[in-house]
Amino acid sequence: MSITLWKPEPDVIIHQALGKACEEANELAAILARCLIQGLDQSEPVSGKPNRQALFEEISDLDAAVQWLRELVNDEYDEARADRKLNGFRRWQRMLDDDMRAPTPQSPPIELDGVERQLGGDGVWRSCSGCHELNEGVPTGAYSSIMKCHLGLGCHECGGIGAVWDTTDYAAMAEFMASVIPSPQDEAIGPQPCGIADPSARDCSNMKEVGGGMDGERYRCDVCGKGYYLDYEEMK
Incomplete structure (x- = not known):
């Protein structure tokens, strides 16, 4: 740590002006803190003096102290710097105004706090099919910005919340349906032969039962016409 021989300002008048500016700045800081804590339009609890009045009194006192100091030290006030600073404050004010006008995100009500986490993060809220109705495809219930869906009137199915x-995986459901439902192209082509030389009912999906009796069942392929007889005796 460097130690320097510091001595007080030798000019008594300037020394006192510096001290007075410091004192007034501290008094202004004190009332600024009170306004932050109590509110600008509140009053000092003991004296009842309005905070707004006290604030502007201290601003006036500091202005006077600064003006006296400037007169004593050959004023080198930087007007351009002050203008830049003021313009910066005004830009900041506009940013704050825009931010305050922006919609505030809603927090979930305490009743729903933690519900999504407990149920699992892979699901979504859906309108209850037990108490929410559509009118020609248009939802009739109120829209919840928290649940991101329209709400029903409440029933036992949803526990009254609508x-x-x-947690349905609709992508997986769509893939499954596509795998089991024939496409228009498949339907146009029609059923295809299984290609098995001697197919059974288990091997060929085109086999249809065409008869039988007490001893067995008879099947025939709708595509190639091959037949198959299921003999009950052979199954014993």
């Missing part, structure tokens, strides 16, 4: 937690 929505249910849905």
Whole structure:
């Protein structure tokens, strides 16, 4: 640590002006803190003096102290710097105004706090099918910005909240349906031969039962016409 021989300002008048500016700045800081804590339009609890009045009194006192100091030290006030600073404050004010006008995100009500976490993060809220109705495809219930869906009137299915937690994997469902439902192209082509030389009912999906009796069942392929007889005796 460097130690320097510091001595007080030798000019008594300037020394006192510096001290007075410091004192007034501290008094202004004190009333600024009170306004932050109590509110600008509140009053000092003991004296009843309005904070707004006290604030502008201290601003006036500091202005006077600074003006006296400037007169004593050959004023080198930087007007351009002050203008830049003021313009910066005004830009900041506009940013704050824009931010305050922006919609505030809603927090979930305490009743729903933690529900999504407990149910699992892979689901979504859906309108309850037990108490929410559509009118020609248009939802009739109120829209919840928290659940991101329209709400029903409440029933035992949803526990009265009008929505249910849905964990269905609709992508997987679509893939499954595509795999089991024939496409228009497949339907146009029609059923294809299985290609098995001696197919059974288990081997060929085109086999249809065409008869039988007490001893067995008879099948025939709708595509190639091959037949198959299921003999009950052979199954014993």
